[in-house]
Amino acid sequence: MKQYTTEIGIVAPLDRANVDTDLIIPKQFLKSIKRTGFGDNLFDELRYLDEGYLGQDISKRPKNPDFVLNQDRYQGATILLARTNFGCGSSREHAPWALNEYGFRTVIAPSFADIFYNNCFKNGMLPVILSESEVDELFNECFDTVGYQLTVDLQNQKVISPSGKEYAFEVDAFRKHCLLNGLDDIGLTLQNSDDIKTFENKARADRPWVFKELMA
Template sequence: MEKFTQLTGIAAPLPLVNVDTDMIIPKQFLKTIKRTGLGVNLFDEMRYDDQGNEIPDFVLNQPAYREASILVAGDNFGCGSSREHAPWALEDFGIRSVISTSFADIFYNNCFKNGILPIVLPEAERDMVMADAEKGANARVEIDLEAQTITLSDGTEITFEIDPFRKHCLLNGLDDIGLTMEKVDAISAFEAKAGESRPWV
């Protein structure tokens, strides 16, 4: 998993509440178990019409936000089913952080397992980031995970909270497998000792 330390990029405003995982990546794209290739179908039903043409009004189709790496969203982002394909699609598109006032628990946890930083802010501060994002591509937002700060284009700094363990995992690029591999020496020693004490196993 790619480490997350600092991120400076374009923030795309998506001021919709209750964006569920089927809106993020519709069910017909869940046939794959690959983590790549889903970005083109991110928000598919909002990005494209029935003929597959881009809908110009959708934020990620607008020239200013095609290279967005941060998404600023409404309340309760990622609700609905528990599909891990949702953070896969966001990450494959290039979104490395989502900022909202609240997230669905399973989606929130899945983000950390896939190298995406979900940031929870009070409504007033989220609205400040949303307003900055609405300025377009010239308004670059900087996120510093170590310092736990968001710096807006005008220099305004906002702090955010994050669980220390999750912060450690993102800073070091550790998913569940990576965490296990950190203990590989202890695991090997345990297995060797167990083999000696219980050779019949």
């Protein structure tokens, strides 16, 4: 998993509350358990004017010019600014996969659905909770400034605006450690690889008949 230390990026403002996971990545695209291949269909119902289906050539699809991600000023955005209860609905992990593949490493909102919030950390993304008034302030600045960028400093747990104003946020210490060091569940397990190897060697020595059956 890619480390998350400091993110400096363009902000895309998604000015709507209760964005559920079906809106983030619609159900017809959930036919793979790979973590890739979902970015093109992120917010599919909002990005395109036609109905999307799996295997479609997106280069030929008509885009919705009013949707934020289709506007020139927000191209290359890596920080998504959202409203309350972002990521509600079903527990599909495909939602953070789609956001991540599109290019978002940070989502800032006043609140998140619990499962989505947890899934973000497992996929190298940082969900930042700020107060509604702070999020309102960031929305206003973003709308007023073309190319609006924020700095998200995970080590010091701060979001920094172009004017230098700082917004502090909380994050669980263990989750912070994992993001800073690029450790997902597999990476955490591999930190104990020597102990795992020792256990396996002892098990082979103590119960060789088990491993013979496994190798057959």
